[in-house]
Amino acid sequence: MTISIWRYSHLTLAISSFVFILLASVTGIILAFEPILEQIQPYKMADLDTLSLSETITVFKDTYPEVIALEVDANEFVLASVITEEGESLSGYFNPQTAVFLGEKPEASTFFQFVTNLHRSLFLKSTGRFLVGFCSFLLFLISISGAVLVLQRQRGFKKFFAKIVNENFSQYWHVVLGRWSLIPIIIITVTGVYLSLEKFDVFPNIKSSHEVAYETIAATPVVLINNFPALQEVKLSELSSVEFPFSDDVEDYYTVELEDRALLVNQFTGEILSEVQSPLTSVLSRLSIQLHTGKGSIVWSLILAVATINILFFIYSGFVMTFKRRQSRIKNKFTKNSSTFVILVGSENGSTLVFANALKEQLMASGHSVFLSELNAYATYKNVEHVIVMTSTYGEGEAPVNATNFLNLLNTVPQDKSYSFSVVGFGSLAYPEFCKFAFDIDVSLQQQGKQQLLPVCTINDKSFSSFEQWVGLWSKAVGLTIVVPSSSLDVKPKHLKEFKVISVTASKDNPDDTFKIVLKPNKRLQFTSGDLLAIYPKNDYHERLYSIGKLHGALHLSVKLHAQGLGSGYLNALKKDAIFSARIIENKNFHFPKKSSRVVLIGNGTGVLPFLGMLDQNTKNIPTYLYCGLRNQQSYALYENELNASLANGHLAKLHLALSQEQGKVYVQDLLLRDVVFIFETLSMGGTLMICGSLAMYQGVQSVLRQLCEANKTDFESFRHLIKSDCY
Numbered sequence: 127m128t129i130s131i132w133r134y135s136h137l138t139l140a141i142s143s144f145v146f147i148l149l150a151s152v153t154g155i156i157l158a159f160e161p162i163l164e165q166i167q168p169y170k171m172a173d174l175d176t177l178s179l180s181e182t183i184t185v186f187k188d189t190y191p192e193v194i195a196l197e198v199d200a201n202e203f204v205l206a207s208v209i210t211e212e213g214e215s216l217s218g219y220f221n222p223q224t225a226v227f228l229g230e231k232p233e234a235s236t237f238f239q240f241v242t243n244l245h246r247s248l249f250l251k252s253t254g255r256f257l258v259g260f261c262s263f264l265l266f267l268i269s270i271s272g273a274v275l276v277l278q279r280q281r282g283f284k285k286f287f288a289k290i291v292n293e294n295f296s297q298y299w300h301v302v303l304g305r306w307s308l309i310p311i312i313i314i315t316v317t318g319v320y321l322s323l324e325k326f327d328v329f330p331n332i333k334s335s336h337e338v339a340y341e342t343i344a345a346t347p348v349v350l351i352n353n354f355p356a357l358q359e360v361k362l363s364e365l366s367s368v369e370f371p372f373s374d375d376v377e378d379y380y381t382v383e384l385e386d387r388a389l390l391v392n393q394f395t396g397e398i399l400s401e402v403q404s405p406l407t408s409v410l411s412r413l414s415i416q417l418h419t420g421k422g423s424i425v426w427s428l429i430l431a432v433a434t435i436n437i438l439f440f441i442y443s444g445f446v447m448t449f450k451r452r453q454s455r456i457k458n459k460f461t462k463n464s465s466t467f468v469i470l471v472g473s474e475n476g477s478t479l480v481f482a483n484a485l486k487e488q489l490m491a492s493g494h495s496v497f498l499s500e501l502n503a504y505a506t507y508k509n510v511e512h513v514i515v516m517t518s519t520y521g522e523g524e525a526p527v528n529a530t531n532f533l534n535l536l537n538t539v540p541q542d543k544s545y546s547f548s549v550v551g552f553g554s555l556a557y558p559e560f561c562k563f564a565f566d567i568d569v570s571l572q573q574q575g576k577q578q579l580l581p582v583c584t585i586n587d588k589s590f591s592s593f594e595q596w597v598g599l600w601s602k603a604v605g606l607t608i609v610v611p612s613s614s615l616d617v618k619p620k621h622l623k624e625f626k627v628i629s630v631t632a633s634k635d636n637p638d639d640t641f642k643i644v645l646k647p648n649k650r651l652q653f654t655s656g657d658l659l660a661i662y663p664k665n666d667y668h669e670r671l672y673s674i675g676k677l678h679g680a681l682h683l684s685v686k687l688h689a690q691g692l693g694s695g696y697l698n699a700l701k702k703d704a705i706f707s708a709r710i711i712e713n714k715n716f717h718f719p720k721k722s723s724r725v726v727l728i729g730n731g732t733g734v735l736p737f738l739g740m741l742d743q744n745t746k747n748i749p750t751y752l753y754c755g756l757r758n759q760q761s762y763a764l765y766e767n768e769l770n771a772s773l774a775n776g777h778l779a780k781l782h783l784a785l786s787q788e789q790g791k792v793y794v795q796d797l798l799l800r801d802v803v804f805i806f807e808t809l810s811m812g813g814t815l816m817i818c819g820s821l822a823m824y825q826g827v828q829s830v831l832r833q834l835c836e837a838n839k840t841d842f843e844s845f846r847h848l849i850k851s852d853c854y
């Protein structure tokens with residue numbers, strides 16, 4: 127499989143460093159709890175943003191005969207060393223407002239010390255520190271390459287946080303959690319690298335020293351400490367430490383260390399004797415420690431813990447994805463020039479290749495020479511008779527990574543042997559451009575004059591059932607009997623939900639053997655008219671799809687009962703209150719537009735039903751017209767009530783009924799031909815055409831539209847984006 131340079135880098139970096147990253151993450155998660163445990167100690171007594179240093183020093187000096195030093199730690203706890211009236215020395219936590227002693231500073235936990243050492247240097251001293259720092263840097267690169275992969279996948283910055291379709295647990299959560307953890311992980315890694323470099327003295331150690339003009343120091347005028355402007359301005363929240371003057375000598379002063387500067391303050395007059403800015407390296411060092419360890423903030427510590435737990439998940443999900451991709455490798459027994467069947471695959475994540483391999487195996491088992499290759503490796507095939515293109519679609523209808531160059535190659539690679547071709551598109555209805563790349567290939571191959579054996583077959587969500595049906599059709603078309611066993615592919619349906627039958631009409635009451643079934647999901651579930659319900663009548667991979675109409679929150683289906691019909695028979699046998707499993711397939715391609723100047727709905731038979739839901743949804747009263755093809759008045763009865771209601775409330779502007787078994791035998795295509803001016807006007811004004819029902823009707827409507835465009839000297843393709851269809 128071709129993989130992009132970014133994915134390759136992401137993977138290689140991850141594989142080369144995962145053991146260290148695993149260790150650093152596990153220890154990092156444990157260490158994230160150290161600041162949390164510290165923070166919950168009861169030593170935070172005041173809002174340090176409002177308390178000035180002059181007030182605190184005054185209260186300490188009033189309470190104790192001697193104060194040696196004050197310190198504010200990352201948790202905003204105030205530490206001090208004092209001598210009491212009794213001459214005892216007291217060190218620990220104090221209340222900065224009252225100078226009351228709160229308790230001694232506990233010894234650092236040996237457990238956390240052990241984990242910290244492991245985290246910092248793996249007990250390997252400098253070598254360990256270097257390894258940990260280097261892996262931190264690799265994790266930074268992994269995050270950046272991961273971010274680029276998400277950008278590529280989402281097609282741009284603006285869509286970085288756009289919704290992701292959940293097709294696969296590992297992949298989905300790898301991307302979703304990756305996006306949310308990106309910033310914290312970048313912060314963890316950059317600060318980790320900084321702290322490691324600091325330990326190796328990479329940064330210049332510039333220490334600004336104070337210069338005091340001792341000859342000019344004065345002991346007068348004496349000012350009360352509480353009135354020292356220099357100390358009044360300093361809030362305890364910015365303070366690191368204060369050293370008190372050692373004696374009453376005028377040359378002894380207060381040494382005040384703040385986050386960004388240090389001050390020397392005259393103990394009698396309050397005059398600033400010297401002020402120096404802290405070097406950038408010490409500001410960065412302090413910031414790195416706070417950001418890397420979470421010290422002083424429970425919220426940040428929790429964010430760090432969650433981001434680090436996510437790193438463990440990325441290691442797991444990354445390996446699962448890689449392992450799956452490796453399963454889908456290409457190995458050929460026959461050469462490209464000796465094979466009569468050539469299977470060309472476009473795949474980004476390898477699943478299409480699994481289907482291609484399964485087909486190849488069966489063809490070879492029945493004695494044929496088959497060559498399988500990526501679309502980007504398209505070459506001259508001297509003996510080819512049949513080409514099967516199996517490709518997924520990515521981005522917004524674009525080629526997967528190993529097929530990006532195929533359409534160019536098709537025009538440049540000489541191919542003397544003529545062949546017939548069939549294209550199978552693997553995609554997802556959750557994307558608006560369903561299997562678009564497969565259709566692009568089909569058009570290009572036709573333009574090359576190759577013989578299209580079958581129209582494009584689209585496969586939603588890796589449905590084995592659809593693939594099996596296509597294999598049946600294709601092998602018949604080439605004169606073979608090929609069956610791909612379901613055991614060769616993972617075909618278990620996913621995301622099944624329970625549905626309850628609310629009502630079901632009797633098919634015998636309808637002249638077309640059609641019945642209506644109303645369902646409600648047992649749990650809250652998002653769906654809308656035009657989405658599909660996939661049912662599994664045999665409790666295995668056999669899947670049948672039905673277009674949904676959503677009316678008053680319930681899920682309506684209209685189904686024609688076929689004598690041997692697997693899905694229709696199953697649904698018809700369900701009684702009121704029965705519960706069964708199925709899943710919703712989001713069909714973005716076929717949703718009622720949120721905005722449109724005009725909507726024309728064209729449906730026949732059971733294809734009318736999703737339109738009932740869409741009309742119910744049309745609360746903005748977008749001018750909507752329905753061309754409805756049914757057999758006779760009696761068939762119409764199944765939809766009559768809802769359509770009358772939509773006409774009455776203006777959700778439906780006009781209904782055109784085409785009854786094929788009544789006098790005159792009218793089909794929807796006839797009505798469209800009658801209303802050509804109106805239809806052409808709808809397309810010209812950028813309105814929407816939605817078609818649902820039988821493929822025969824769809825082809826009829828398409829040919830009417832093509833005629834219409836020809837008559838108006840307009841390219842039909844320029845209107846394609848206005849036409850949405852769901853036909854079967």
Ligand SMILES: Cc1cc2nc3c(=O)[nH]c(=O)nc-3n(C[C@H](O)[C@H](O)[C@H](O)COP(=O)(O)O)c2cc1C
Pocket residue numbers: 279280293472473474475476477478479518519520521522523524526552553554555557558559560561562587588
């Ligand atoms: C980021 C992304 C974009 C996709 N875009 C489309 C699309 O535009 N049209 C479509 O039909 N399917 C789209 N799909 C679905 C894939 O084509 C589908 O899952 C396919 O089975 C993947 O096959 P592969 O594993 O061989 O690449 C997209 C999937 C992903 C992850």
